Every structure is written in C-alpha cells, then in structure tokens.
Amino acid sequence: MKEGPDIALIGSLIGDPARANMLTALTGGKALTATELAGTAGITLQTASSHLSKLEAGGLITQRKQGRHRYFTLADDDVGLMIEGLMGFAAYRGFTRHRTGPKDPALRKARVCYNHLAGDYGVRMLDSLVAEEVITGVGDKLHLTPSGEDRMTTLGIDLPALTRLRRPLCRACLDWSERRSHLAGSLGQALLTLFLDKGWAKREPDSRAIRFTGTGETEFAKLFPLAVPSAVKRHHEDTVEA
C-alpha cells in the first residue's frame, strides 16, 4: 500500500492481450506502424490507436512521425529487457500461447531481442566473449576489458561513438529460450548490425528470427568459438535446472 514502486500500472499495461501482442511484436526491434500492429494484434485500427496511446502515456513505447505514417518502437532498451524478462518467466512456467513454446525452432536458434542477438547464438556469443576475457562482470552490469576494447575495434566497431551515447555499453539480458544471459546494450546492438551489414545474417520477414548465411555461420564460429566451461563453473551451474 505504501512502500515501493507501482507495479500495478505496468502490469495492467501488459495485462491486456492486445497490448501484450503489440509489445511482443515490437520486441522484434523493427519500427511498426499502427496498422501493422493492429494486424498482428488482431484488432481494428481504432482500438489499436487507443492502446498505443496508453502504452505511450505509460512510457513503454515512442512514436516517430514520418510522412503520413507513424512508426512505433519500444521506448528504450530497458523496456525490451523487461519484456524479455517477463517472457522468460512466463516460458519457464509453461505459459505459452500455443502449447508448444515457440513453434519455430529458428527462434530458439537466433532471433532479435529488441536490438541485439538472442537465442542459442546470442548466449553462445556472450559465453565466448566471457571465456576469452573480452567481457567481465557480475549481474546485469558487464564491462569491456582493455583487450576486449582492442578486439572490438579491430572488428570494426566504433567504440568511442558507442560510449558517447548515454546508454549502457554492455548489459546482460536474460534469454527466455535458453534461460541464460546474452549480450545487450549498445555493444550488443552494434554487433548485431555488424553481422547484418556484413551479410552474415538476415532478418526473416515478419518474424524475430534471424537466419545466418553459410559464410555467416563459419565467420561466427571463428569469431566466437564454443566456450569450454571450466570445471569450477560447471560445478554448481548444474544445480540450476529443477
């Protein structure tokens, strides 16, 4: 009653199925128009408009006018992380919409999480980066090591530009399919765009799935070799699954 932040407000925003569908769609990272969102939510344009204004008032999404279209996106990384977090919780509890989790195994393999790489490949990438001591950190706060900075720069990533943004550079995001962390933050975003720019991977249309090309697979495997978990790590990690 008295203490603490107001959860109910956010809960009620997400609690409506139509809004939840729109938010899930926006977690794909692409800016979508009101008409598109109405379509994916299965409602008319008017109701969608009503929902969108509520979501915007709640600070969960932002709109950007462009010509006669209005493009909607998630307000920022935090919203994406929160939603992925909720999806992870829901998935673990078996609250899936159509019985069998994400029916598309491609989603589990590699997908967009708002603006960065998630799924098996996302988790594998962070594992590898940690094993090679490019990234360290505990909890959701991660840091780039000095050697990591070099490595990212040689990869063609403009670190100064990223740090100039008033956003976290590295961040851990809980993966709902793998139930482990992958790399978010502006660096995570930069890496994904790098893959897309180099033609190593492509976005599936109308889906969060990401398809790696043949050369993309090999390049990815070369850059981020499978991390061999040390005996220490494995020791207690196995007690995690129930």
Place this chain on the structure above:
Amino acid sequence: MKEGPDIALIGSLIGDPARANMLTALTGGKALTATELAGTAGITLQTASSHLSKLEAGGLITQRKQGRHRYFTLADDDVGLMIEGLMGFAAYRGFTRHRTGPKDPALRKARVCYNHLAGDYGVRMLDSLVAEEVITGVGDKLHLTPSGEDRMTTLGIDLPALTRLRRPLCRACLDWSERRSHLAGSLGQALLTLFLDKGWAKREPDSRAIRFTGTGETEFAKLFPLAVPSAVKRHHEDTVEA
C-alpha cells in the same frame, strides 16, 4: 499473436492494484494470512480470497494450511526475482505510489528481497564477494569458486545441504533501489538467515526493512569490506546512468 510465451496472463495478474499490493507485501518474505493480506491491500476478506485463488491458479503464490490459518507465500524465488525486477523498472521510470520513492531510507539501506538481503548492504555484499573472488559469473548465473566454498563453510554455512536443494545456489537479483545486482539463491538466503541468527540484524515489524545492530554493522563490514573497483571496471560502468 503466434510466437512466444504469454505475457498478458502474468501482466493481468499483477495489473490489479489489490493483487500488486499483496504481492509486494509477500516480497517481504514472511508468510501472511488472508486477513493480513486483505488488510494491507485495503479490501475485504472475500475479495482478498478471490484474488488469492487467482494468484495461486497463476502459480505466483502458494498456500500452507496451519490450524485454522492459511499462510500465503510467493511460490518460489523466481517470482520474487521477477517482482523485484518489475519494481526496479517501475522505480526507474518514476512510477512510485506516493511521489517520493520509498519514503523510508531504511529500505534503501537494507531490506528483505523475498528471502535474501537487498538494498545498499545487499549490493555491497555481492560486490565484496566478487572482488575477493568468492563468486564469479556473468548475467544472473553466478558460481561459487573453490576458495569461496571454503570461506562459506568456515562462516558456518552448510553447503552440501544447500546444494541438495533443487534450487540455484547463487543467483543475481536486480536491486530496485540501487539498480545493481545483489546475491539471491539459496546461498543468499542462507547468508541472510545467518545474520539474523547471529543477532547481527533484525527484521522491522510490518516492513521489508532490516536493521543492523551495532556489532552487526562491524561484523558485516569486517566480512564484506568495501570493494575497490578496479580501473578497468569503473571505466565503462559510469556510462550506465543516464
């Protein structure tokens, strides 16, 4: 519409103010009766009963009969983590119920997060444990190092008993007041109970706040010295706040 877990279900459960209040109260860790929960939520016993059965059907809480009372608790650690996560998100957005965040600064200093220590002291403890290489890990998966195991055992913690539980031993939980991670999991729980058992700290009645005693303060400071962040870590950590 098609893909992904069902967020809306959980959202709607949390979306009702009465239910949100009860859940927040239960995040205090104590088992509460229906009457108590009705009180904190400001509703009658009948409506509370209705809400509680919904929360139980949704898997968020569990009840335990004892005499003519029914004690309710959060279903497991995951629920607590999820709720703290949402509170963190809400707090960061300024969605506080009564204007000025948690009016009680004691809450920010040290409080119960379902079953472990949170707030300034909780964050400081994990920082210290990481700095002394008792705990390592990335994301929300944390591990105890071999030297860490020794240290916990000498502290009087029965590690074998903890690992026998089918629960994660270490886990990172995002602190809503500090916006950094603190230690959750069965080890986090064991440490808090240790503090309480030794008389170093006491729970405030009817609050999540924890008050450290004089000797408790000194013992805590001795066990978990302020971690001096290395230059590397600090480097990018400062870009986190907006």
Place this chain on the structure above:
DNA sequence: CTGACGCTTCGATCGTCATCGAAGCATCCG
C-alpha cells in the same frame, strides 16, 4: 455441544475498459 474465528463460495451490483462504427484531421499523389 456451543460459540468464536478464519476463510471460502455464492450472488448481485457496479465500474471500468476494450471494442468497433462513424466522423474528423493530416498527409501525400496526381
């Protein structure tokens, strides 16, 4: 047994909100 307590279930009421038709406003196109 009787009475008190704790809680659930039932039933009725009421408010809120999601939904959509219709109209209004802006933008682009020719």
Place this chain on the structure above:
DNA sequence: CGGATGCTTCGATGACGATCGAAGCGTCAG
C-alpha cells in the same frame, strides 16, 4: 484541387471483473 491513405477522436455498446453482503464450511477453545 479532389481523392486516397493513415491515423485519431468521439460515442455507444458490451463484457469482464472487482467488490462486498450473506451464507456455508472447517477448526479451535472450553
């Protein structure tokens, strides 16, 4: 200019659900 497209606002409808009174059921005390 007209017409088409994209979206918002208004207004009415309808449904779901939160709320509480009253009754029912188990438990404990004496």
